[in-house]
Amino acid sequence: MPLPFLTADRDLDFDNPAAETTPLPHDEPDHWRRPYRPGPWRVGAAAVLLLLASFVLFSAMIIALAGSLPGAVACVAVGAVVLALAVRLLRxxxxxxxxxxxxxxxxxxxxxxxxxxxxxxxxxxxxxxxxxxxxxxxxxxxxxxxxxxxxxxxxxxxxxxxxxxxxxxxxxxxxxxxxxxxxxx
Known part of the structure; x- marks a missing residue:
């Protein structure tokens, strides 16, 4: 079931040719919106980065439980950077x-x-x-x-x-x- 209110990539009304070039129908034109959804390559790259961040954060937890706090802090910092990079890639x-x-x-x-x-x-x-x-x-x-x-x-x-x-x-x-x-x- 498509949810056209969530994405800009919705089914177009082909009976009305003017519908293809009209701006997005929404109530608040003052909010920043992307007029297309992220593609599969961008989403896939972000998913791989999120998976990498989860591994790094999991290793930080193991390192912290082993007793090496400076190593755990370094792993958390690297994981946070990778996580921020994945989110920014989607934007x-x-x-x-x-x-x-x-x-x-x-x-x-x-x-x-x-x-x-x-x-x-x-x-x-x-x-x-x-x-x-x-x-x-x-x-x-x-x-x-x-x-x-x-x-x-x-x-x-x-x-x-x-x-x-x-x-x-x-x-x-x-x-x-x-x-x-x-x-x-």
């Missing part, structure tokens, strides 16, 4: 609200008000495959600023969210372009 992507566009990276976050966004468009260009140095031909969602350089590209059809889901990339790009068109003016 990577573009987030929107009525106040602007937020680009969340693994180590940094950039927020642009809609008045500073000149355009949001999709372009064919070489993109990084799963964020690795290897590039392949693909589509990228490019956010141009009114002044300055475009935002760093985080959303491509070859990243961890859309690698095996091209239709999800198209929907997410349409929704992001619709948000930009509605709130930029």
């Amino acid at each position: 990577v992507g573009l987030w929107v609200s009525s106040s602007g566009l937020r680009q969340v990276g693994l180590l940094s976050t950039t927020t642009e008000p809609w008045s500073a966004v000149a355009s949001v468009r999709t372009a064919q260009q070489p993109v990084r495959w799963l964020g690795l140095p290897r590039t392949v031909q693909g589509q990228a969602l490019i956010v141009h600023r009114v002044e300055g350089e475009p935002l760093r590209i985080l959303v491509t059809d070859r990243n961890g969210d859309f690698l095996s889901r091209p239709e999800a990339f198209d929907r997410a790009a349409d929704v992001l372009e619709a948000w930009a068109a509605e709130y930029r003016s």
Whole structure:
């Protein structure tokens, strides 16, 4: 049973073509929302990191019971860092609200008000495959600023969210372009 209120990746009304490009239907446009759900590659990588964190924290408990408190503290610190990295990995992507566009990276976050966004468009260009140095031909969602350089590209059809889901990339790009068109003016 689908729960459309939990994700942005819901069934679209194909009888109404305008429904594909309308912004997300929700009551509170002031809250930051990601207009697509995390993809299987991103969720899988975060799950592996969470599993690693659980092993490290379990080893910290064993080390603490064995009587080596400094070693246990070091293991807890490493486990906390891995846990924070897994949670941050799940938050990577573009987030929107009525106040602007937020680009969340693994180590940094950039927020642009809609008045500073000149355009949001999709372009064919070489993109990084799963964020690795290897590039392949693909589509990228490019956010141009009114002044300055475009935002760093985080959303491509070859990243961890859309690698095996091209239709999800198209929907997410349409929704992001619709948000930009509605709130930029």
